[in-house]
Amino acid sequence: MKLRLPVAVAIIVGVLTLALTLTPRDNLPGNLNDLRLLLVEWAATLGAVALMVGVANLALVHLRKVSALSAGWVYSIFLLLALIIVFGLGLLGMTNIPPYADTAREGTRFAFLYIQTPVEASLAALLLVVMVVAGARLIRARRNWVAVLFIIVTLALIAGSAPLVGLEALGGARDWLMQVPAVGGARGILLGIALGTIATGLRVIMGADHPYGE
Amino acid sequence: MINESTLGIGVVIFTILLIALFWFWARRSGRPPALREVDAFEGLPQKVGEAVESGKRIHVSLGSGAVGGRNTMAALAGLTVLETIAEAATISDKPPVVTSGDGTSMILAQDTLRRVYKQQNAEDLYDHLAGRLAGASVMSYTAGVMTTLKDENVSTSLLIGTYGSEVALMADAGWGENAHQIIGTDTTQGQALAYVAADHALIGEDVFASGAYLAGGKPVHRASLQAQDMLRLVIVAAIIGGVIANMLGLRLP
Numbered sequence: 001m002k003l004r005l006p007v008a009v010a011i012i013v014g015v016l017t018l019a020l021t022l023t024p025r026d027n028l029p030g031n032l033n034d035l036r037l038l039l040v041e042w043a044a045t046l047g048a049v050a051l052m053v054g055v056a057n058l059a060l061v062h063l064r065k066v067s068a069l070s071a072g073w074v075y076s077i078f079l080l081l082a083l084i085i086v087f088g089l090g091l092l093g094m095t096n097i098p099p100y101a102d103t104a105r106e107g108t109r110f111a112f113l114y115i116q117t118p119v120e121a122s123l124a125a126l127l128l129v130v131m132v133v134a135g136a137r138l139i140r141a142r143r144n145w146v147a148v149l150f151i152i153v154t155l156a157l158i159a160g161s162a163p164l165v166g167l168e169a170l171g172g173a174r175d176w177l178m179q180v181p182a183v184g185g186a187r188g189i190l191l192g193i194a195l196g197t198i199a200t201g202l203r204v205i206m207g208a209d210h211p212y213g214e
Numbered sequence: 215m216i217n218e219s220t221l222g223i224g225v226v227i228f229t230i231l232l233i234a235l236f237w238f239w240a241r242r243s244g245r246p247p248a249l250r251e252v253d254a255f256e257g258l259p260q261k262v263g264e265a266v267e268s269g270k271r272i273h274v275s276l277g278s279g280a281v282g283g284r285n286t287m288a289a290l291a292g293l294t295v296l297e298t299i300a301e302a303a304t305i306s307d308k309p310p311v312v313t314s315g316d317g318t319s320m321i322l323a324q325d326t327l328r329r330v331y332k333q334q335n336a337e338d339l340y341d342h343l344a345g346r347l348a349g350a351s352v353m354s355y356t357a358g359v360m361t362t363l364k365d366e367n368v369s370t371s372l373l374i375g376t377y378g379s380e381v382a383l384m385a386d387a388g389w390g391e392n393a394h395q396i397i398g399t400d401t402t403q404g405q406a407l408a409y410v411a412a413d414h415a416l417i418g419e420d421v422f423a424s425g426a427y428l429a430g431g432k433p434v435h436r437a438s439l440q441a442q443d444m445l446r447l448v449i450v451a452a453i454i455g456g457v458i459a460n461m462l463g464l465r466l467p
Contacts, residue, residue: 022223044282052317072361130383131382
């Protein structure tokens with residue numbers, strides 16, 4: 001019973017947004033188009049508030065780790081310190097107190113540009129090594145024809161990309177693999193994903209699925 | 215020529231009709247429809263049971279997509295899995311841990327866990343920090359998930375949501391902890407890497423099919439899956455028909 005109001009609101013907003021999105025803009029009266037934009041703006045605002053809640057949650061998780069001296073608690077101290085410093089710099093940067101505001105803005109820029117970006121880039125660089133290791137692991141873990149085909153195609157693509165003298169035909173094979181079976185397969189998968197997305201969305205709009213409430 | 219708007223409305227109405235048709239059909243016949251086998255879901259209940267018995271944790275991650283953005287449905291698919299898993303794992307000393315890369319999906323994950331605990335009359339065991347934001351950017355989220363897998367004694371890890379190539383890093387961390395891993399994502403790049411790196415990868419629309427397979431499957435989820443399969447056949451027929459019409463030089467209206 002308690003769930004009826006949230007479900008009703010979700011269905012009405014869902015149906016309205018879907019109908020307004022599917023109707024060509026030119027056919028929509030101005031106020032209805034404004035309503036669509038308003039709903040989208042509300043969603044964006046809620047997303048921003050949710051992010052703040054998420055950051056508070058992250059801080060609480062790491063505070064608990066530190067207080068309980070759980071595995072990796074030392075790293076949690078660094079995370080909390082970084083969170084406090086960058087958040088403080090961000091707040092100070094929004095004020096107009098010279099010269100602190102400029103210094104704080106510069107500090108925030110420095111943290112993103114020279115700490116976060118390089119650290120994230122190095123983690124991304126690890127991907128190549130991890131992929132090679134995962135490929136080698138695949139041969140051991142799955143001894144079936146699909147895995148063998150996967151490895152053969154991967155090796156053919158790598159060989160086709162290398163400037164090997166006398167094996168120029170591999171380049172043609174690589175192009176064919178990339179443009180015909182790979183594109184065909186990817187489109188098939190994307191069609192499946194689109195169908196799944198539509199069905200899941202409609203279940204929520206119909207009120208048959210509700211990831212909220214009691 | 216059919217415009218995009220008319221086509222969109224047509225697809226929505228046709229899909230709703232198909233779901234309703236299969237739903238009522240199943241209710242009337244009184245027996246659930248046979249579904250195609252999906253390896254990832256076959257052994258999952260056993261893995262959940264093993265995790266509960268061994269006192270280890272189950273990890274569910276919802277990806278970096280936001281609820282309200284273009285990846286909403288993938289996150290909702292993850293929440294469906296979480297709901298089913300949590301129902302079985304609430305009796306464990308170590309409740310499931312849920313990570314997310316976005317605040318909205320984190321809040322929904324906490325709400326899902328709280329609801330399941332309440333339904334099981336175990337609300338006092340609910341820990342609101344079991345649902346957590348692992349990181350706000352893609353790579354910080356990845357690092358957060360890798361750390362969670364290492365620190366939380368995880369035996370089964372389910373990554374269901376939106377993932378790109380970074381999923382390989384998370385899967386590698388799970389492999390290091392000897393965790394059983396199932397990955398389902400709505401990106402082709404993520405699916406290719408999931409196939410290589412995980413024990414089971416959910417390919418194509420299978421990422422959205424968990425509700426139909428787990429815990430007996432809700433009738434509406436099964437009906438939805440049947441509607442998806444039917445729509446796929448319609449699309450295949452339309453593509454083949456279009457190719458033949460093109461070869462014959464026929465022009466479609």
